[in-house]
Amino acid sequence: MTGLGPVAWPPAPMKTERLVLRESEAQDRAAFIELFASPEVRTYLGGPRPRDELEREVPALPGRRPGLFVIDLDGVMIGTITLDRRDAERPGHVRPDAGEAELGYMFLPEAWGCGYAVEACAAVLGWFADALPGEPVVLCTQTANDRSMRLAAKLGFTEVERFEEWDAEQWFGVWYPAVVPG
Numbered sequence: 001m002t003g004l005g006p007v008a009w010p011p012a013p014m015k016t017e018r019l020v021l022r023e024s025e026a027q028d029r030a031a032f033i034e035l036f037a038s039p040e041v042r043t044y045l046g047g048p049r050p051r052d053e054l055e056r057e058v059p060a061l062p063g064r065r066p067g068l069f070v071i072d073l074d075g076v077m078i079g080t081i082t083l084d085r086r087d088a089e090r091p092g093h094v095r096p097d098a099g100e101a102e103l104g105y106m107f108l109p110e111a112w113g114c115g116y117a118v119e120a121c122a123a124v125l126g127w128f129a130d131a132l133p134g135e136p137v138v139l140c141t142q143t144a145n146d147r148s149m150r151l152a153a154k155l156g157f158t159e160v161e162r163f164e165e166w167d168a169e170q171w172f173g174v175w176y177p178a179v180v181p182g
């Protein structure tokens with residue numbers, strides 16, 4: 001994964017009770033386009049992108065990069081989770097050298113309200129804690145995004161600060177993996 005040191009990518013697919021978290025495949029292209037074109041999904045992410053533009057720009061094998069997990073329910077993509085290094089130029093950091101791993105997620109509206117986000121994000125956080133023990137993960141969301149705020153709380157993120165960015169109040173939180181004494 002980009003900038004995460006010795007982490008091998010891609011990891012083996014991860015199975016949860018109902019989901020599989022895996023690398024993207026060609027069959028996921030339509031779902032990627034839907035995620036980025038959806039006004040509901042993109043409400044707090046800068047708005048939807050034009051579908052015709054996405055049809056031209058999204059590659060045949062979309063999202064194939066370190067740090068991106070496809071969330072698969074019964075063989076169908078319902079969303080993505082990303083782990084990327086937070087840009088040092090942006091507000092919100094918990095380490096003096098910045099560059100924390102930042103959790104991001106998008107789910108298709110038909111998957112909302114079923115607990116899939118908690119299940120999938122918890123699996124990714126568990127994987128990350130095993131891959132890079134003791135390293136924090138950060139999350140930033142608009143305070144107006146009630147669903148994302150509830151998800152952050154369920155996952156165990158704690159508020160660090162709030163700030164204005166992109167003309168909206170942002171909530172910035174951190175999650176520390178449980179460190180088991182050796």
